[in-house]
Amino acid sequence: MSDARDAVAGQAEGLPGDYHVHTTYSDGTGTVAECVAQAVSAGLAEIGIADHFSPVVEAPWNIRHARLDDYVRSIMEAASGRADVTVLLGLEADYVPEHEAQLRGFLADRRFDYVIAGVHQVDGFEFDDPDQRDGPRWQDPDALLRRYYEVVAGAAASGCFDVIAHLDWIGLWGHVPGPGVRSAIEAALDAIATSGSALELNTDRTSDPAGVMYPSDELLAAARARGIPLVISSDAHEAAHVGRFWDEAIVKARRAGYRETLRLSDRQLVPLSAGP
Numbered sequence: 001m002s003d004a005r006d007a008v009a010g011q012a013e014g015l016p017g018d019y020h021v022h023t024t025y026s027d028g029t030g031t032v033a034e035c036v037a038q039a040v041s042a043g044l045a046e047i048g049i050a051d052h053f054s055p056v057v058e059a060p061w062n063i064r065h066a067r068l069d070d071y072v073r074s075i076m077e078a079a080s081g082r083a084d085v086t087v088l089l090g091l092e093a094d095y096v097p098e099h100e101a102q103l104r105g106f107l108a109d110r111r112f113d114y115v116i117a118g119v120h121q122v123d124g125f126e127f128d129d130p131d132q133r134d135g136p137r138w139q140d141p142d143a144l145l146r147r148y149y150e151v152v153a154g155a156a157a158s159g160c161f162d163v164i165a166h167l168d169w170i171g172l173w174g175h176v177p178g179p180g181v182r183s184a185i186e187a188a189l190d191a192i193a194t195s196g197s198a199l200e201l202n203t204d205r206t207s208d209p210a211g212v213m214y215p216s217d218e219l220l221a222a223a224r225a226r227g228i229p230l231v232i233s234s235d236a237h238e239a240a241h242v243g244r245f246w247d248e249a250i251v252k253a254r255r256a257g258y259r260e261t262l263r264l265s266d267r268q269l270v271p272l273s274a275g276p
Contacts, residue, residue: 038243095151119155145177146181168215259271
């Protein structure tokens with residue numbers, strides 16, 4: 001166990017925190033305490049718990065509405081009195097345009113340090129559901145991809161979110177945008193830049209069918225050209241994955257032109273550690 005922790009600790013150097021971590025409150029296997037302990041072992045200065053939440057869908061992979069206040073209280077208790085790590089209260093909220101008002105209601109009633117936008121469905125179609133991999137919406141992939149980026153643009157423009165998670169996640173089944181999708185992609189990036197939201201470089205390449213980190217090198221470079229700030233996060237669904245693959249992510253970020261990353265506790269840009 002110590003060798004594994006030392007490996008993660010080496011990877012985590014040079015970044016302020018891991019802000020996309022799931023616990024047993026949604027679809028993670030680690031408790032809040034276990035994830036925080038792993039962040040300390042990894043040498044992180046900050047950790048943000050950001051469990052899945054939907055304003056309308058009560059499902060096992062989301063925080064139950066009845067448990068939302070308990071979730072908030074649990075993380076605030078974990079943060080209290082700590083000198084070894086800063087613990088932030090986050091949320092990965094599903095963005096569905098027609099349910100934006102309901103989401104605003106939940107967010108207005110509670111104090112979150114930050115909110116991550118998760119786009120996992122398009123017009124009711126859950127594109128990342130393995131059972132829908134060959135669903136009818138994929139008969140015209142460009143139409144679906146174009147609509148996905150329109151929803152992402154809407155999430156950014158809503159003002160509800162501090163971070164846009166795993167941009168271009170809709171490509172998980174290998175669909176590559178055609179030329180007709182380019183304008184929607186550019187509009188989504190422009191909306192993110194205008195909103196002031198950060199973009200997430202998601203390091204979880206092991207649960208992805210293609211085995212890649214999101215977004216792509218091309219989109220990451222386009223975001224950098226627009227001055228969009230970057231956070232690097234693990235999307236951990238178990239405590240041992242907090243701070244994972246930091247070394248690879250830093251290389252990817254620097255290749256795209258990033259030299260700084262955003263620290264969410266105070267919204268300050270801090271230097272990204274040196275790399276190739």
